[in-house]
Amino acid sequence: xxxxxxxxxxxxxxxxxxxxxxxxxxxxxxxxxxxxxxxxxxxxxxxxxxxxxxxxxxxxxxxxxxxxxxxxxxxxxxxxxxxxxxxxxxxxxxxxxxxxxxxxxxxxxxxxxxxxxxxxxxxxxxxxxxxxxxxxxxxxxxxxxxxxxxxxxxxxxxxxxxxxxxxxxxxxxxxxxxxxxxxxxxxxxxxxxxxxxxxxxxxxxxxxxxxxxxxxxxxxxxxxxxxxxxxxxxxxxxxxxxxxxxxxxxxxxxxxxxxxxxxxxxxxxxxxxxxxxxxxxxxxxxxxx
Numbered sequence: 001x002x003x004x005x006x007x008x009x010x011x012x013x014x015x016x017x018x019x020x021x022x023x024x025x026x027x028x029x030x031x032x033x034x035x036x037x038x039x040x041x042x043x044x045x046x047x048x049x050x051x052x053x054x055x056x057x058x059x060x061x062x063x064x065x066x067x068x069x070x071x072x073x074x075x076x077x078x079x080x081x082x083x084x085x086x087x088x089x090x091x092x093x094x095x096x097x098x099x100x101x102x103x104x105x106x107x108x109x110x111x112x113x114x115x116x117x118x119x120x121x122x123x124x125x126x127x128x129x130x131x132x133x134x135x136x137x138x139x140x141x142x143x144x145x146x147x148x149x150x151x152x153x154x155x156x157x158x159x160x161x162x163x164x165x166x167x168x169x170x171x172x173x174x175x176x177x178x179x180x181x182x183x184x185x186x187x188x189x190x191x192x193x194x195x196x197x198x199x200x201x202x203x204x205x206x207x208x209x210x211x212x213x214x215x216x217x218x219x220x221x222x223x224x225x226x227x228x229x230x231x232x233x234x235x236x237x238x239x240x241x242x243x244x245x246x247x248x249x250x251x252x253x254x255x256x257x258x259x260x261x262x263x264x265x266x267x268x269x270x271x272x273x274x275x276x277x278x279x280x281x282x283x284x285x286x287x288x289x
Contacts, residue, residue, distance in 0.1 A: 070122060070193060070216075078125075079132035082176045087186055088126045089169055090223050092116050094190065096145070098219035098261075100162050103149055105261055113212055114219070115146040135175045138168035180231045180239050184285035187246060188278045190224035195274030198257070206266045214263045217274070221257075224281075225250045242284040249277045 070091055072078060078085035099114030116123050118139040130137040145161040147153075178186075194217040201214035208214065225246065233240035257269040 070197075072125065078129040082178070083182060083186065085126070085129050085133070086173060086176055086178060087189060088122065088129075089173055090186060090190055090227065091122060091193070091220065092126075093166075093169060093226075094219035094223040095122070095216065096162065096165065096219075097222055098215045099149070100158075102215070102261055103158060104155075107262060108149065108152070110211070110215065110262065112146075112149050114215065115149050116142055117146040118142050130172070133175065135172050136168075138165060138172070141165040141168045180233070180236075181285050181288045183227050183231050184242060184246065184281060184288070187224035187228045188281035188285060190220045190227070191250070191274055191281060192278035194218075194220040194224070195271045195278060198269075198274055199271035201263070202267050202270070206268055206270075208263045208265055208267060211263050214258070215261065218254075218258045218261075221250060221253065221274070228281075238288055242288060245284050246281055249280055253277065 072084055072088065076084045078088055095114045095116050099111050102108075102111035102114065118124070118127075120142075123142060127137055127139075129135075141161070141164055145158065145165050148158040148161045197213040197217040197220065201208065201210045201212075201217060203209050228243055228246040231239065231243055233243055253269075253273065257267070257273070259267075
């Protein structure tokens with residue numbers, strides 16, 4: 001897995017960080033955006049950026065860097081960066097989600113490739129952050145699930161291992177406070193990463209070239225949708241509207257982008273549509289006070 005094309009490769013998010021657009025979030029809110037600091041101390045006004053500019057930057061970043069769109073840039077440390085830490089957990093969730101769906105559908109060979117193991121690069125890169133933060137990792141739970149699938153254990157055992165692992169991931173996530181705005185930015189970043197993956201899965205002619213990346217993209221978008229769904233909008237009409245917008249953007253994508261867990265030979269859907277959805281979600285997040 002390349003460590004160069006990362007969630008932080010997006011030029012738009014880097015620009016937002018430099019402009020301080022994420023810095024005005026309340027300290028008692030959740031922090032799942034991909035900013036280098038979870039909650040900064042100063043408020044600054046970012047220059048207006050259009051959806052088209054964001055979408056173009058996402059596509060440009062994916063085209064220039066190459067490789068898988070997972071992980072973190074070399075200058076981002078999840079041990080000190082709350083949002084990077086949470087973002088990595090979100091990627092693990094995405095892999096596991098599509099893995100368990102494939103397992104349930106009986107596609108065991110495909111399922112095995114998505115079940116994260118303690119030696120997997122994505123998780124291994126995160127382990128020092130667990131130690132630095134004093135948060136218990138979940139090596140044994142990852143191993144139990146991966147081994148359960150690899151050893152063809154009963155479905156009930158695999159489902160139990162999956163639920164136990166999700167509980168441990170949730171436990172780790174709750175150790176970090178995060179704002180609704182930042183959670184939406186995480187959703188945007190996951191959809192953007194899904195675009196990176198989809199670009200690797202389907203070539204310019206619509207021919208499928210990598211089923212694994214096609215499935216990864218599905219897992220990341222489903223995880224992004226779940227993150228947005230899980231935000232409590234309360235009486236905040238703007239936040240409720242932003243959540244509704246995320247759902248309206250993502251739900252129509254599934255039928256065309258992922259008509260089945262095992263992909264067809266050709267697809268008409270393109271990664272640019274995911275970059276566009278990511279840009280819209282990012283704008284929704286940034287519009288929140």
